[in-house]
Amino acid sequence: MLKEYRTIKELVGPLMLAEGVSGVTYDELVEIREENGNIRRGKVLEVAGDTALVQLFESSNGLQMDTSTVRFLGRSIELSVSEDMLGRVFDGMGNPKDGGPAIIPDKRMDINGTPMNPAARDYPSEFIQTGISVIDGLNTLVRGQKLPVFSGSGLPHAQLATQIARQAKVLGQDSRFAVVFAAIGITFEEADYFISDFKRTGAIERAVLFMNLANDPAIERISTPRMALTAAEYLAYEKGMHVLVIMTDITNYAEALREVSAARKEVPGRRGYPGYLYTDLASMYERAGRIEGREGSITQIPILTMPEDDKTHPIPDLTGYITEGQIILSRDLHRRGIAPPIDALPSLSRLKDKGIGEGKTRKDHAATMNQLFAAYSRGKDAKELAVILGEASLTDMDKKYAAFSDAFEQRYVSQGYQSDRSIEDTLGLGWDLLKMLPRSELRRIRDDLLDEFYQLNSQEEEG
Numbered sequence: 001m002l003k004e005y006r007t008i009k010e011l012v013g014p015l016m017l018a019e020g021v022s023g024v025t026y027d028e029l030v031e032i033r034e035e036n037g038n039i040r041r042g043k044v045l046e047v048a049g050d051t052a053l054v055q056l057f058e059s060s061n062g063l064q065m066d067t068s069t070v071r072f073l074g075r076s077i078e079l080s081v082s083e084d085m086l087g088r089v090f091d092g093m094g095n096p097k098d099g100g101p102a103i104i105p106d107k108r109m110d111i112n113g114t115p116m117n118p119a120a121r122d123y124p125s126e127f128i129q130t131g132i133s134v135i136d137g138l139n140t141l142v143r144g145q146k147l148p149v150f151s152g153s154g155l156p157h158a159q160l161a162t163q164i165a166r167q168a169k170v171l172g173q174d175s176r177f178a179v180v181f182a183a184i185g186i187t188f189e190e191a192d193y194f195i196s197d198f199k200r201t202g203a204i205e206r207a208v209l210f211m212n213l214a215n216d217p218a219i220e221r222i223s224t225p226r227m228a229l230t231a232a233e234y235l236a237y238e239k240g241m242h243v244l245v246i247m248t249d250i251t252n253y254a255e256a257l258r259e260v261s262a263a264r265k266e267v268p269g270r271r272g273y274p275g276y277l278y279t280d281l282a283s284m285y286e287r288a289g290r291i292e293g294r295e296g297s298i299t300q301i302p303i304l305t306m307p308e309d310d311k312t313h314p315i316p317d318l319t320g321y322i323t324e325g326q327i328i329l330s331r332d333l334h335r336r337g338i339a340p341p342i343d344a345l346p347s348l349s350r351l352k353d354k355g356i357g358e359g360k361t362r363k364d365h366a367a368t369m370n371q372l373f374a375a376y377s378r379g380k381d382a383k384e385l386a387v388i389l390g391e392a393s394l395t396d397m398d399k400k401y402a403a404f405s406d407a408f409e410q411r412y413v414s415q416g417y418q419s420d421r422s423i424e425d426t427l428g429l430g431w432d433l434l435k436m437l438p439r440s441e442l443r444r445i446r447d448d449l450l451d452e453f454y455q456l457n458s459q460e461e462e463g
Helices: 133-138 157-167 188-201 218-238 250-263 277-285 314-322 331-335 365-389 396-413 423-434 447-454
Strands: 008-012 015-018 029-033 039-048 051-056 069-072 078-081 088-091 107-110 127-129 149-152 177-186 207-213 242-248 289-291 297-306 325-328
Touching (some): 133 423, 149 157, 157 177, 157 188, 177 250, 188 207, 207 218, 218 277, 277 297, 277 314, 314 325, 365 396, 423 447
Parallel strands (some): 088 207, 149 325, 177 207
Antiparallel strands (some): 008 015, 078 107, 289 297
């Protein structure tokens, strides 16, 4: 029997203090019943003796302390999961938002997930094709990886996110692929863009969308990514699907965490964020991966906007520690009309070597990738030198590299948001660009590969 308490002592913003309680635990779900029968929900933030601090999921406006009762439900927040979630849009708390019926659940799952045995983890090793050359060819995404996108305010990460969600697929397998999309603290306009794009392209048929808007409460923002990951775990490990989880924007999540931390009067860490930000982010990111003996997998692409484009800011800094690389969007490329503006050189996928090569992509993939990186880097250096000393100071070879650098950005990086390139197209385009340089310069590619591919007329697909 659940006890009801009439011992609300204090209300400060979204926080409520209840005294004389017993058997209450951290993160427990709470119901506050008003005199008129209206029910508000919250969760326990802190317990000290017989006093519990509760965070409300909505505002405390109009809540009467002396007539309201508090009931502790003895469980944390759960999500009703079923395969019927595919093709549906939910709010940040897992309630249907698309006007459709409520989900009839197969089961209810705790949104904090269950710990994964590290010994049962399987190493990510299968190539995921996103259709974006810079990612597929140079910073390959592997099934079970967590690869964040570092963006900046005003950069087109929303378009990139929808493109990946629309195009991503595991090659050479007939296994089912699903996308779980979590939007955290975004504007109504952005939410509408995501939903309409998914519906327009038909991608919604294999997607589950969780939408938390900027005017929703901060506490809901904290639970949204966990709702998404719980849905992903169910589809991956119970239904054997390959699930790609895209979360945007992690910066809004961290801000909500800071807001709740400030309300609890905690001592702040770096730049006002709580000291446990690292632990908190890790508890989300580490829910990616593969489990031995299970068909399904979870691959994560968290997207965050770097405040003032500063990659030393705590959010990108800690994210970079936990995750396996980063895709960095460049403001300079964006200004020059390159779409998507992915900066190839500082971007990195730490697991790319595991997902490429013969039997996965093609035997020339690793060599061409290294050669493209080296040639692009030298081309950029040549262009910077030309700015300082003038073009006349460049050698003939430097001019070829500078021309290569321009062609690389215009043809390889810039492909638009609707173009879906296969890995064959991407590798073919890479060879076409490398033909701008003499064979003697291609020192990172073995002779047998040069004999086979350097002379071939590659096909490219311009989208």
